[in-house]
Amino acid sequence: ERLRTMVRRLEACRALAPCLEPGEIHPVVLDLVLGAVGGVRGLSLFRRASVPQGDGIAFRGFGEAEARALRVELVERKRVDLDLFPGIRSIDRGPVHDALREAGVEVASVMAVPVRGDDREVGVVWVIEDGLDVGEEQLVLLAAIRDHAEQALRNAERYANAKERAFIDDVTEVYNARYLMSATDNEIRRAERYGNSLSVVFLDLDRFKLVNDAHGHLVGSQTLRNLSKLLLAEIRQVDTLARYGGDEFTILLPDTSHDAALMVAERIRRRVEDCLFECPGETPLRLTISAGVASFPDHGRSRAPLLDAADKAMYRAKSLGRNQVCSARELV
Numbered sequence: 404e405r406l407r408t409m410v411r412r413l414e415a416c417r418a419l420a421p422c423l424e425p426g427e428i429h430p431v432v433l434d435l436v437l438g439a440v441g442g443v444r445g446l447s448l449f450r451r452a453s454v455p456q457g458d459g460i461a462f463r464g465f466g467e468a469e470a471r472a473l474r475v476e477l478v479e480r481k482r483v484d485l486d487l488f489p490g491i492r493s494i495d496r497g498p499v500h501d502a503l504r505e506a507g508v509e510v511a512s513v514m515a516v517p518v519r520g521d522d523r524e525v526g527v528v529w530v531i532e533d534g535l536d537v538g539e540e541q542l543v544l545l546a547a548i549r550d551h552a553e554q555a556l557r558n559a560e561r562y563a564n565a566k567e568r569a570f571i572d573d574v575t576e577v578y579n580a581r582y583l584m585s586a587t588d589n590e591i592r593r594a595e596r597y598g599n600s601l602s603v604v605f606l607d608l609d610r611f612k613l614v615n616d617a618h619g620h621l622v623g624s625q626t627l628r629n630l631s632k633l634l635l636a637e638i639r640q641v642d643t644l645a646r647y648g649g650d651e652f653t654i655l656l657p658d659t660s661h662d663a664a665l666m667v668a669e670r671i672r673r674r675v676e677d678c679l680f681e682c683p684g685e686t687p688l689r690l691t692i693s694a695g696v697a698s699f700p701d702h703g704r705s706r707a708p709l710l711d712a713a714d715k716a717m718y719r720a721k722s723l724g725r726n727q728v729c730s731a732r733e734l735v
Contacts, residue, residue, distance in 0.1 A: 418431050418435075419431055419432070419435075419551050419552060419554075419555040420555065422555055422559065424559060425449070425520070425524045425556060425559045425560075425563075426449075426459060428552060428555050428556055428559060429447040429449045429459065429461055429518075429526050429528075430447060430461040432447060432516075432518055432526075432528055432548065432549075432552040433445055433446065433447040433461055433463055433528050434463065435548045435552075436516050436528045436530060436545060436548060437463060437464075437530060439541055439544045439545055439548060440514065440530055440535050440537050440541050440545070441535065442464075442514075442530045442532045442535055443463065443464045443532065444463065444464030444465065444530070444531050444532045445462075445463050445464065445528060445529055445530045445531055445532070446460055446461060446462050446463070446465070446473065446477075446528070446529050446531065447460065447461040447526055447527070447528045447529075448460050448477050448478075448483070448485065448526060448527055448529070449485075449524070449525065449526030449527075450485050450524075450525050450526065458478045458481070459478070460473070460474055460477055460478050464532075465508075469506065469507065469508060472505075472506035472507055472508075473502075473503075473506045473508065475506070476502045476503075476505050476506045477502055477506075482498060482501065482502035482505070483498050483499055483502050484498070485517075485525050485526065485527055486525070488515050488517035488527045489517070490517065491514075491515065491516050491517070491542065491545050491546060491549065492514075492515055493512050493513070493514050493515075493537070494512065494513045494514075494515055495511060495512045495513075499513055499515070499529070500513070503531065508531065510531050510532065510533055511533050512533060513529050513530065513531055514529070514530040514535065514537060515527055515528070515529055516528040516529075516530075516545055516548070516549055517549070518549055518552040518553050518556060519553060519556065520553065520556035520557050520559070520560045521556075521557050521560060522560050522564075523560065524556045524559065524560055569581070570582035570585075572645075572646040574624050574627055574628065574646070575627050575628050575630075575631040575646050576628070576631070577631045577634075577635070577644045577645060577646055577652075578643060578644065578645040578646070579645060579646060580645060580646070580647050580648060580653075582643075582645060583643070583645035583647065583653055583655070584706065586643045586645070586655055587603070587655060587706045587709070587710065588706050590643075590655055590657050591699055591704075591705065591706060591709070593657070594657070594699050594700075599657065599658050600658060600659055600660045600661075600698060600699070601655070601656070601657055601658070601659070601698065601699040602655075602656040602659045602660065602661055602663070602664030602696060602697070602698040602699070603653065603654070603655060603656070603664075603696070603697050603698070603699075603709055603710060603712075603713040604653065604654040604656065604664060604667065604668045604671075604694055604695070604696050604713065605647070605651065605652075605653055605694065605695045605696075605697075605710075605713040605714050605716070605717040606651070606652050606653075606654070606668070606671065606672075606692045606693065606694040606695075606717065607650060607651045607652075607692060607693055607694075607717055607721070608626075608630065608650040608690055608691075608692055609690065609691045609692060609693055609721070609725040609726060610725075611623070611626075611649075611650040611690075614626060614688060614690075618682060618685065618688075622682055622683070625681075625683075626680050626682075626688065626690070627646070627650060629680050629681065630652075630675070630680070630690075631644070631646070631652075633674060633675065633678060634652060634654070634671065637667075637670065637671050637674055638654060638656075638667070641657055641658075642654055642655060642656050642657070643655040651717075653710070653713070654667075659698075660698070661696065661697075661698035661701065661730065661732070664696045664698060665696050665728060665730055668694040668696050668728045669728050671692070671694070672691070672692055672694055672726065672727070672728055675690060675691060675692045676689075676690075676691050676692075676726065678690070691725060691726035692726070693717055693718075693720035693721045693725050693726065693727060693728075693729075694716075694717055694720060694727075694728045694729070695712075695713045695714060695715065695716025695717030695718070695719065695720055695728070695729050695730075695731065696713060696716060696728065696729070696730050696731060697709055697710075697712035697713035697716060697730075697731035698731070701731075701732075702731040702732075712731040712734065713731060715731070715734055716729045716730060716731045716733065716734060717729070719733060719734065
């Protein structure tokens with residue numbers, strides 16, 4: 404009977420196979436671990452280095468107030484370093500118990516089962532329950548569950564990396580127009596849901612064709628890469644930079660008012676104007692940009708009109724003499 408139970412538990416690991424999102428894998432592992440040791444109360448704490456603010460947590464057997472307190476201690480305050488768990492083991496003191504105690508959870512012993520992928524995914528399952536009899540058979544089963552989970556995380560990482568490459572521009576290694584379309588839709592939905600502001604900056608290098616004609620496309624490509632690095636240094640982690648096409652770039656600025664976005668665009672314009680772009684074997688290049696700014700919902704309530712308004716504002720800046728920033732407010 405014990406052998407049949409173990410086989411059933413291992414067969415349950417098949418639920419991990421179709422999971423291609425790490426955020427889906429960790430809760431499944433939590434259920435498998437609790438089932439393996441006969442527990443009902445536990446959590447899965449995980450970190451996704453590939454995602455901004457990517458720490459997460461899943462609960463089983465906790466009330467709403469306890470879960471909220473644990474989230475504060477473990478996710479917001481990051482009281483426990485996930486790299487402190489080298490293997491499956493029982494823990495009876497230390498940072499884990501300190502964090503649980505701060506959240507109002509008292510337990511004598513915690514069974515920890517760490518799982519990690521090859522690259523950016525790491526997590527740990529805690530069984531938070533006294534009185535469990537975890538013998539050799541359960542430890543073997545936990546090790547098998549961990550192995551299945553880590554294989555699933557490796558598969559998810561490979562899938563995420565391949566998907567990410569499909570959204571990356573080959574020349575500049577920033578996001579491409581395909582990603583921009585999806586990101587704009589997502590940010591508009593978020594702005595609608597929470598009543599937040601959202602602004603878009605379109606910018607274009609002035610007379611960039613002259614650079615390619617005079618110095619060749621290799622220098623032109625290197626200049627675009629250097630511009631991308633400059634732009635990334637001038638925006639926040641939550642902002643999105645994409646190469647829209649050619650020498651045209653787009654920046655999504657969540658939670659940013661129109662006036663604040665104009666200030667960001669003007670700061671970038673000055674920064675580009677002051678920058679010397681290296682040109683191997685020749686005098687460094689001086690370049691300028693023209694930029695246009697539009698904001699949701701004033702200049703567009705969906706992706707197409709919002710991007711179009713920013714694009715038209717950018718072309719207005721060019722028509723007025725280049726090396727300046729124009730607002731979609733100025734469009735007739």
